[in-house]
Amino acid sequence: MTGPVVIVGAGGHAKVVRDALESAGFVIAGVTERDAAAAARNFPDLPYLGTDEGLADRFAPTAGYLTIGVGGACSTDGRRRLHERFSDQGYRFARVVHRMAYLAAGVQVSEGVQVMAGAVIQPGASVGAYALINTRAVVDHDCFVGAHAHVGPNATLTAAVWVGAGAFVGAGATVLPGRRIGAGALIAAGAVVTRDVPDGLRVAGVPAAPLTPRRG
Numbered sequence: 001m002t003g004p005v006v007i008v009g010a011g012g013h014a015k016v017v018r019d020a021l022e023s024a025g026f027v028i029a030g031v032t033e034r035d036a037a038a039a040a041r042n043f044p045d046l047p048y049l050g051t052d053e054g055l056a057d058r059f060a061p062t063a064g065y066l067t068i069g070v071g072g073a074c075s076t077d078g079r080r081r082l083h084e085r086f087s088d089q090g091y092r093f094a095r096v097v098h099r100m101a102y103l104a105a106g107v108q109v110s111e112g113v114q115v116m117a118g119a120v121i122q123p124g125a126s127v128g129a130y131a132l133i134n135t136r137a138v139v140d141h142d143c144f145v146g147a148h149a150h151v152g153p154n155a156t157l158t159a160a161v162w163v164g165a166g167a168f169v170g171a172g173a174t175v176l177p178g179r180r181i182g183a184g185a186l187i188a189a190g191a192v193v194t195r196d197v198p199d200g201l202r203v204a205g206v207p208a209a210p211l212t213p214r215r216g
């Protein structure tokens with residue numbers, strides 16, 4: 001993959017993305033950000049390319065690649081919307097794999113995926129488009145991670161776990177072998193998932209159980 005990369009968003013996740021890009025030898029063309037002051041504060045040494053609106057005038061879809069600098073504390077929706085919006089405009093997304101991540105031979109990583117420092121992806125695993133495998137996450141052998149899903153920092157998918165599109169696996173969570181996490185489900189930080197989780201369900205705890213809606 002060649003060509004410069006624009007980081008969309010200039011907050012905390014963008015700083016981690018920048019580190020991954022630079023570790024892997026990408027050239028960064030600049031950042032977009034609604035909040036110009038945040039861009040100046042976090043990236044004083046990178047070109048500021050304005051807001052997302054009208055980016056094509058400053059960085060055409062043919063000029064290189066984008067990568068999303070927005071994380072999402074407990075939802076994958078914001079990242080998915082940004083990927084969809086810019087894909088519709090003809091942009092392509094870089095595969096960003098930190099130099100200090102480990103990907104076993106033959107691991108499939110699709111367009112737009114981000115794999116952060118210390119992550120490990122073992123043989124037979126595959127990671128769908130635009131998914132985020134965050135710092136020190138483990139995706140062990142034969143796991144499948146669906147498009148737009150987020151495997152949080154230090155989370156562990158043990159053997160042959162299946163994660164549906166847009167699911168969020170919180171920091172430090174563990175999913176036992178062979179379990180299925182439904183599309184759009186949320187696994188709370190620190191949970192241990194011992195049973196399949198249906199689409200869209202939010203679970204927490206050890207063993208993980210549905211989060212009860214707040215009272216009052």
Ligand SMILES: CC(=O)SCCNC(=O)CCNC(=O)[C@H](O)C(C)(C)COP(=O)(O)OP(=O)(O)OC[C@H]1O[C@@H](n2cnc3c(N)ncnc32)[C@H](O)[C@@H]1OP(=O)(O)O
Nearest residue numbers: 071072073074134152153169170171188189190204205211
């Ligand atoms: C680099 C990065 O930061 S990447 C981002 C990684 N982010 C994460 O891993 C965060 C994941 N988010 C969480 O775990 C959140 O706590 C959520 C999404 C599960 C719940 O968040 P909210 O809906 O705001 O719930 P809220 O904080 O109000 O708590 C609701 C209840 O759930 C409990 N709860 C919240 N989080 C957890 C958790 N991780 N495990 C167990 N129980 C929890 C609370 O104690 C509270 O219980 P109570 O009603 O008995 O007092």
